Amino acid sequence: MSIEHRTFQIYGRVQGVFYRQSSQQEARRLGLTGFARNNPDGxxxxxxxxxxxxxxxxxxxxxxxxxxxxxxxxxxxxGQLHHYKEFSVRRA
Incomplete structure (x- = not known):
């Protein structure tokens, strides 16, 4: 089974709406590892x-x-693999 790394940059009204927490639940449901974080630009x-x-x-x-x-x-x-162990929510 091949493993890939992808970075998703999401634009719109995506802060203050539980986007990171919801993406963590979805990623874990899909068996993915990595992280979600808010950025200063919204x-x-x-x-x-x-x-x-x-x-x-x-x-x-x-x-x-x-x-x-x-x-x-x-x-x-x-991108290149980082071999994350879990999917987490990070602070900006």
């Missing part, structure tokens, strides 16, 4: 590692987010 960054199909499913979730979010767009960048 975006959220998610770095995730796992099978490509699970990363694709996370992308589909990110494009909607939790109920109170208003996602404008999601940019995805592949």
């Amino acid at each position: 975006t959220v960054t998610i770095e995730a590692e796992g099978p490509p199909d699970a990363l694709d499913a996370l992308l589909a979730w990110c494009q909607k987010g939790p109920a109170a979010a208003q996602v404008e767009r999601v940019e995805v960048t592949p």
